[in-house]
Amino acid sequence: MKFLPFKTLQGRIFGFFFGLLLITQLGSILITSTIGYSIMGRMLGDELRSGKQVFMRLFEQNTAFLGQGARILAADYGFREAVGSNDADTIVSALDNHSARIKADLMLFIGRDGEVYQSAVKSRKNIDISGLRWLDPTQPPRDALALIERIDGQLYQLIAVPVTAPLPIGIVVAGFRIDATTAKDIGNITHTEVSFISHGNRSDWQINASTLPAPLAATLGQALNTNQIGEKTIDELQTQQGRYLGLRASLPSPDGQAAGVVLQKSLDRSLEPFYDLRNKLLILGAIGLILSALSSLAIARGISRPIKALAGFATKIAQGDYGEKPLIASTTEIAELSDAFDYMSREIASRETHILQLAYSDTLTGLPNRAMFHDRLQQAIIMTGRVGKPLTVMLMDLDHFKYVNDSLGHHIGDLLLKEVASRLKHTLQRESDTVARLGGDEFAILLPTADIPNARKVARALLSALEAPMTLDGQIIDVRGSIGMASSPQHGSDITALLRCADVAMYQAKRNSSGFAEYDTHYDHNTLERLSLMSELREAVEHNHLVLYYQPKVDLKTSLTYSVEALVRWVHPQRGLVPPDSFIPFAEQTGYIKAITNWVLNEGVKQCAAWKRDGIDVNISINISARDLMNADLPVYFAALLQEYGCPPERICLEITESAILDDPAHAMENLRRLEDIGCKLSIDDYGTGYSSLAYLKRLPVGELKIDRSFVMNMMNDPNDVIIVRSTIDLAHNLGLRVVAEGVENEAILNQLCKLGCDQAQGFLFSKAVSADDFTAWISTQLWRDQVKVACRI
Amino acid sequence: MKRACAYVTLFLSALAGIPPAHAVTLTLQIRDTRGAAVEDAVVYLMSNQSHRMPVKNTTLRIDQVDKTFVPLVSVAQTGTRVSFPNKDNIRHHVYSFSSAKKFEIKLYADTPSQPVLFDKPGVVVMGCNIHDNMVAHLLLVDTPFFAQSDRQGNARIDGLPPGDYSLIAWYYMRPDKDAGEIPLSLKTDTTRTLTITTRNLE
Numbered sequence: 001m002k003f004l005p006f007k008t009l010q011g012r013i014f015g016f017f018f019g020l021l022l023i024t025q026l027g028s029i030l031i032t033s034t035i036g037y038s039i040m041g042r043m044l045g046d047e048l049r050s051g052k053q054v055f056m057r058l059f060e061q062n063t064a065f066l067g068q069g070a071r072i073l074a075a076d077y078g079f080r081e082a083v084g085s086n087d088a089d090t091i092v093s094a095l096d097n098h099s100a101r102i103k104a105d106l107m108l109f110i111g112r113d114g115e116v117y118q119s120a121v122k123s124r125k126n127i128d129i130s131g132l133r134w135l136d137p138t139q140p141p142r143d144a145l146a147l148i149e150r151i152d153g154q155l156y157q158l159i160a161v162p163v164t165a166p167l168p169i170g171i172v173v174a175g176f177r178i179d180a181t182t183a184k185d186i187g188n189i190t191h192t193e194v195s196f197i198s199h200g201n202r203s204d205w206q207i208n209a210s211t212l213p214a215p216l217a218a219t220l221g222q223a224l225n226t227n228q229i230g231e232k233t234i235d236e237l238q239t240q241q242g243r244y245l246g247l248r249a250s251l252p253s254p255d256g257q258a259a260g261v262v263l264q265k266s267l268d269r270s271l272e273p274f275y276d277l278r279n280k281l282l283i284l285g286a287i288g289l290i291l292s293a294l295s296s297l298a299i300a301r302g303i304s305r306p307i308k309a310l311a312g313f314a315t316k317i318a319q320g321d322y323g324e325k326p327l328i329a330s331t332t333e334i335a336e337l338s339d340a341f342d343y344m345s346r347e348i349a350s351r352e353t354h355i356l357q358l359a360y361s362d363t364l365t366g367l368p369n370r371a372m373f374h375d376r377l378q379q380a381i382i383m384t385g386r387v388g389k390p391l392t393v394m395l396m397d398l399d400h401f402k403y404v405n406d407s408l409g410h411h412i413g414d415l416l417l418k419e420v421a422s423r424l425k426h427t428l429q430r431e432s433d434t435v436a437r438l439g440g441d442e443f444a445i446l447l448p449t450a451d452i453p454n455a456r457k458v459a460r461a462l463l464s465a466l467e468a469p470m471t472l473d474g475q476i477i478d479v480r481g482s483i484g485m486a487s488s489p490q491h492g493s494d495i496t497a498l499l500r501c502a503d504v505a506m507y508q509a510k511r512n513s514s515g516f517a518e519y520d521t522h523y524d525h526n527t528l529e530r531l532s533l534m535s536e537l538r539e540a541v542e543h544n545h546l547v548l549y550y551q552p553k554v555d556l557k558t559s560l561t562y563s564v565e566a567l568v569r570w571v572h573p574q575r576g577l578v579p580p581d582s583f584i585p586f587a588e589q590t591g592y593i594k595a596i597t598n599w600v601l602n603e604g605v606k607q608c609a610a611w612k613r614d615g616i617d618v619n620i621s622i623n624i625s626a627r628d629l630m631n632a633d634l635p636v637y638f639a640a641l642l643q644e645y646g647c648p649p650e651r652i653c654l655e656i657t658e659s660a661i662l663d664d665p666a667h668a669m670e671n672l673r674r675l676e677d678i679g680c681k682l683s684i685d686d687y688g689t690g691y692s693s694l695a696y697l698k699r700l701p702v703g704e705l706k707i708d709r710s711f712v713m714n715m716m717n718d719p720n721d722v723i724i725v726r727s728t729i730d731l732a733h734n735l736g737l738r739v740v741a742e743g744v745e746n747e748a749i750l751n752q753l754c755k756l757g758c759d760q761a762q763g764f765l766f767s768k769a770v771s772a773d774d775f776t777a778w779i780s781t782q783l784w785r786d787q788v789k790v791a792c793r794i
Numbered sequence: 795m796k797r798a799c800a801y802v803t804l805f806l807s808a809l810a811g812i813p814p815a816h817a818v819t820l821t822l823q824i825r826d827t828r829g830a831a832v833e834d835a836v837v838y839l840m841s842n843q844s845h846r847m848p849v850k851n852t853t854l855r856i857d858q859v860d861k862t863f864v865p866l867v868s869v870a871q872t873g874t875r876v877s878f879p880n881k882d883n884i885r886h887h888v889y890s891f892s893s894a895k896k897f898e899i900k901l902y903a904d905t906p907s908q909p910v911l912f913d914k915p916g917v918v919v920m921g922c923n924i925h926d927n928m929v930a931h932l933l934l935v936d937t938p939f940f941a942q943s944d945r946q947g948n949a950r951i952d953g954l955p956p957g958d959y960s961l962i963a964w965y966y967m968r969p970d971k972d973a974g975e976i977p978l979s980l981k982t983d984t985t986r987t988l989t990i991t992t993r994n995l996e
Contacts, residue, residue: 077889077923084891165891166921166929 009307010300017296018289025285029278036274041245044265045234048247051190051263055249058186062176063146063159069102070161070174071144080165083109088117095119099174106156106175109163110137132173135160140171148251148259150198154179155208155259179209187211193244193264195220201256212264215240220262224248229262242268306334310341317341322349362437364414365421373436373444377495380448384488392455394445395502396424396462396483399510400662401441403693407665408475415472417441420479427465428458443481444499452487452518459483459516482509483516491519507585510659513689534590536572537583541595545571548603549769552778553621553740553762556754559788562779563619565655565762566604567769568596588625597628601641607772608652609645616776621653621683626660630667635674642678649679653704657685661696669699676701683740688724698735705732709743709763716748726756733757747791754792817953820978821985824947824963826992831947834867834966835990836933838940839951839959839978845936849873853909856920856930858886863920863930867966869942872934875909887923894918894934917964931966956981963990 073079073094082090091109099107099119107119108129114137116129129151140162147158156175163170176182183194195210195217205224207217219239220229229235229248237244246264253259268275309326316323325342360372368376380391398404398420405413417437424435424443434446445462447455462483469476484506486492491501501519509517540546550564570578587593604622611618628634642649654675661668672682683704684697688711697705707728714721725741732739741753744763753761766784767775820839824832854876857864861882870876878888880903889898894916899906901924912918915934922928939959941949961976968991978984 075926081891084896164921164926165889165919166926167919169891 008304010297010304013300013303014293014296017299018293021289021292025281025288029281029285032281033274033278036271036277040267040270040274041234044245044267044270045247048192048234048245048263048265051192051265052247052249054190055186055194055261055263058189059157059251062157063144065102066104066157066159066174066176067144067146067161069098069104070107070159070172073098073107073174074161074163074172080163080169083111083163083169084165091117092119095172102174104174105177106151106158106173108173109170110135110173111170112137112168132158135171135173137171140168146252148178148196148198148253149175150200150208150257150259151175155196155198180211183209183211190263191265193262193266195262195264196259197221197224197248197262198253198257198259213241216244220246220264224262236267237264242266302331303334306338310334310338313338313341313345317345317348320352322346362421365418365437367421367425367443368434368436370436370438370444373434373438373446374495376434376436376448377446377498380446381488381493381495381498383448385493389449390451390487390490392447392450392452392458392485392487393498393502394447394455394459394462394483394485394516395438395499395506396443396445396481397506397510398441399480399482400659402664403662404477404479408477412472412475412477416470416477416479419470419472420466420481423465424462427461433458444502445483452485452490455485455487456516456518459485463515480515482506482513484509484519485516486519504585504589507589511585533583533586534592537570537587537592538595540570540572541599545573546596546599546603547571547771548600548607549771550607550620550775551762551769552767552775552784553760554766554784554788555760556750556758556788556792559785559792562617563621563653563760564775565621565623565769566600566607567623568600569769588627591627593625593627594631597625597634598637601638605638605641605645605647605652609647611772611776612647612651614776616779618775618779619651619653619681621655623655623685624660626657626663626668629656629660629671630664632667632671635671635678638675638680639678642680650681653681653683655683655685655706656702658687658689658693658696661700662693665696672701688728694731697731702737704738704740706740706742706762707758712741712749712753712763713743713745715752722752722756725753725758729756729758747787750787750791754788818956818980819983820951820954820961820980821983822941822943822949822951823985823987824943824949825987825989827989829989831943831945832965832990832992833943833945833947834865835943835947835949836867836869836940836964836966837943837949837951837988838869838935838937838962838964839954839980840935840937840962840975841939841957841959844939847938850938853877854932855879856932857881858888858922858928861886861922861925861928863928866929867931867933867942869933869935869940869964870912871938871940872915872936873911873913874934875911876932877905877909879905886925886928888920889923890918890920892916892918892920898923917966933964933966954980961988963988965990965992967992 076094079091079094082094095107095109095117096119098104104119109117110132111117118129132149132151141160142162145160147160149156149158155178157178158173158175161172161174162168163172178196183196187194193211195212196208197205198208199205205221207221210217210220212220216239220237223229223237228237229246231248231250235246237246243266244264245267246262248260248262251259251261306326313326322345325338325345360368360375362369377393384391398416401413401416404416420443421435421437424445428435428445430447430449432448434448436444436446438444445458447458450458463481466479466481469478471477484502484504486498486501486505488498492498505517505519508520509515547569548566549569550566553563553565555563568580568584570580570583572578584593584596587596600622604620608618608620624634641647642652656668656672661672676682681704682700682702683706684700684702685706686708687705688708705728707725711721711724711728715725729739738759739757740760740762741758742762744750744753744761744765746765749763750761750765765787767778770778822837824835824837826832849871851871852873852875854868854870854874855878856868856876857879859881861884868876878886878899880886883903885901885903887898887901890896894914895910895912895918897910899910912932912934915936918932918934920930920932939951939954941951943949957980959978959980961978962974
């Protein structure tokens with residue numbers, strides 16, 4: 001395509017102007033030539049016609065002059081007397097005299113009897129006048145008779161005049177010879193080529209006298225004999241010396257002969273000025289074409305070069321290079337176009353920046369988003385690899401954010417996120433630290449130069465920054481977050497691994513309500529282990545490697561009622577007993593908890609039914625995770641289990657953590673109702689570690705509240721914990737709830753709980769979690785009764 | 795060259811009685827070939843003695859009136875004197891180059907003092923050197939017996955002694971034609987019709 005010149009703007013402009021001028025020039029030259037030719041032809045025609053008139057006039061004048069001379073002679077008395085007396089000498093001398101007077105080339109007298117007397121002045125030699133036989137001296141012309149006649153090979157203009165005395169006695173003939181000189185003289189007057197022509201009886205035209213050079217005269221003769229020169233028309237004749245326009249006129253001649261004159265003008269000679277003009281036009285045209293070619297090239301390049309520059313500019317823009325616009329000294333339009341390009345470039349750049357911001361930042365909080373965080377983390381990992389200094393990644397999410405969102409609205413939720421973002425951002429001290437929002441209530445913090453001890457300080461600072469209550473739209477809201485920390489290279493050298501570790505740690509922190517936690521291989525060894533853990537866990541469920549252990553709960557009021565909390569244990573074929581902390585959080589993260597819960601429910605209900613059959617009257621508490629609570633299928637499955645094993649629903653108590661409800665209260669509440677409808681009991685687990693929202697507590701269809709072991713175990717050391725426990729017990733009782741205390745490890749605690757009116761107690765004091773068989777054995781010992789009786793003084 | 799035969803045909807239409815011993819009269823009716831009367835034709839009779847006979851009228855007058863010779867055609871016996879009275883108020887120059895009589899009367903007015911004597915027979919054509927159109931024809935004959943036809947084409951010759959004659963006709967328009975002679979024996983008054991050719995026959 002490049003080779004087609006007219007595909008380019010430059011080529012088109014050039015082609016257009018050049019072509020236009022070429023056509024104009026050629027046209028003007030053509031028109032000039034054509035008009036010149038036609039004008040010249042017409043002018044020549046007119047000149048020839050007027051030349052003919054001039055010629056005729058001359059011819060008539062000559063005739064008149066001749067006639068006058070002849071008539072003078074014819075009328076001369078002496079001459080007539082000489083004729084009358086047949087005085088030959090006198091006649092001849094008179095002829096001589098008169099022919100000299102009018103400078104005639106021929107003068108003669110023909111007597112009535114046919115005798116001829118001839119003047120001998122011009123030519124001593126007598127002219128053969130046999131050609132004049134047509135003149136009958138007995139019947140002379142009445143008046144002068146003018147003729148062109150060929151005599152003796154020469155053409156003569158003759159006039160014959162009668163001589164009377166008073167009757168005719170003879171004829172005087174006077175003549176001028178027509179020769180080249182005559183033709184030349186006439187030609188000088190008419191400004192034409194003059195050729196005298198004649199032909200005799202049945203003979204060809206001859207050129208008798210001509211101003212033409214011999215070869216042209218010959219050409220003319222041929223043309224005459226082929227009738228190429230008409231009488232009435234202007235005819236063109238091609239000769240060796242160019243084109244001639246010619247006009248023929250007949251001259252009076254004797255019968256049987258013809259005479260005439262051809263006037264000609266050289267068309268080419270007349271056209272010479274036009275040819276000259278044409279040549280000048282050609283030169284001018286050529287110069288014009290060259291100039292126009294150069295200037296149109298210049299214009300075209302003046303247009304196309306800036307366009308090319310702009311095209312280059314545009315290509316650069318396309319490649320993301322928003323440099324300066326090309327400096328183009330050009331026309332206003334191009335300059336405007338250039339400015340427009342520049343403006344466009346800047347706009348694109350700013351929009352790109354904006355898009356990048358959108359792409360790399362979170363619109364709500366203005367913090368970097370996940371993509372940017374990943375980028376920075378990637379950079380930081382590379383830097384870490386290079387410099388050898390560790391980095392730390394934190395993941396933080398807000399506890400019970402869903403609760404805030406659901407109860408106070410998304411608007412408040414958004415304000416909360418913004419406020420949190422702002423506080424996090426202001427808490428970070430180093431420029432290089434990054435806080436990003438990954439989505440929802442999940443934030444990530446990158447500390448590119450901090451090891452875990454440093455990170456701990458930062459985490460504490462962040463958490464304490466969130467502690468101050470927030471006032472959002474007039475609502476005072478408390479927010480807490482859980483932070484998980486992972487460090488590179490210690491915990492991994494790629495983004496996915498680090499974030500996963502941080503995530504595991506965060507979950508741990510949340511689970512422990514510890515605010516923050518660093519990743520520990522204890523939680524999660526490594527990715528491969530996790531993967532194998534996953535498949536092993538699945539295998540465990542399928543092959544019954546899981547077992548339920550039961551920890552008894554002792555009724556402090558009666559010391560009679562038996563109830564147990566079912567706790568899952570994994571008897572790994574290679575590792576032995578795996579504690580629940582090692583796989584339950586993982587199962588919760590991966591969603592596999594559902595399968596485990598189902599297994600536990602199945603096993604628990606089956607055991608409950610078995611004990612019932614054995615006459616052991618035991619209530620079993622089963623832990624339900626937050627995820628399970630969201631599972632709408634759970635009540636159906638649970639009801640089916642009860643049905644299958646024939647277990648009365650009131651024998652089963654489902655323990656739910658407070659936080660599990662607060663994550664999505666609406667769904668949780670719905671499912672709790674359905675479970676309640678089935679007839680089972682519901683219990684709030686780990687009470688006191690979460691929000692401990694009284695509002696929810698009031699509305700929940702629970703019958704039992706379990707005080708978290710952290711308060712119970714610490715009661716003997718911290719009076720505040722005693723207050724918490726006491727007030728919790730009072731609160732629960734006031735709400736009509738039974739209170740269970742976990743973590744009862746010694747008799748002092750038991751004694752205290754009894755005093756505080758706690759309903760049930762669970763702990764190592766009585767028994768650790770044991771297998772079903774061991775539990776059966778434990779019941780039979782009845783040891784715990786004495787303990788209770790002593791402690792509670794029953 | 796065309797030598798038109800100038801044949802004069804004479805038809806004798808009638809003979810009237812025996813001529814007396816005294817003079818007789820010849821009356822001729824002159825017609826052209828188409829039968830029209832011919833004016834100004836001249837007829838004359840020649841005999842053996844005619845050239846010896848005395849001149850009957852010794853003077854003749856040819857006037858110039860309105861730049862015209864009057865009469866146009868005249869006939870006279872050889873030896874007659876002709877006067878040329880100029881009736882115009884301009885002058886004339888009468889001349890003749892005819893072989894019968896060459897003469898000129900240079901510019902004159904009124905009647906020239908001397909008449910011109912025409913002493914040889916033949917045709918004399920006279921002109922005026924000033925006025926080219928003026929022409930007069932005079933036929934001189936060696937006989938006293940001549941006549942000139944009138945408008946009706948009649949010509950009469952009186953006082954003819956009975957005898958044998960040759961009749962000759964002459965017409966000025968055909969001056970060079972050989973005059974055919976018609977022998978004629980006249981005893982009494984005779985009337986004849988004479989047909990002449992007035993134009994060249996091509």
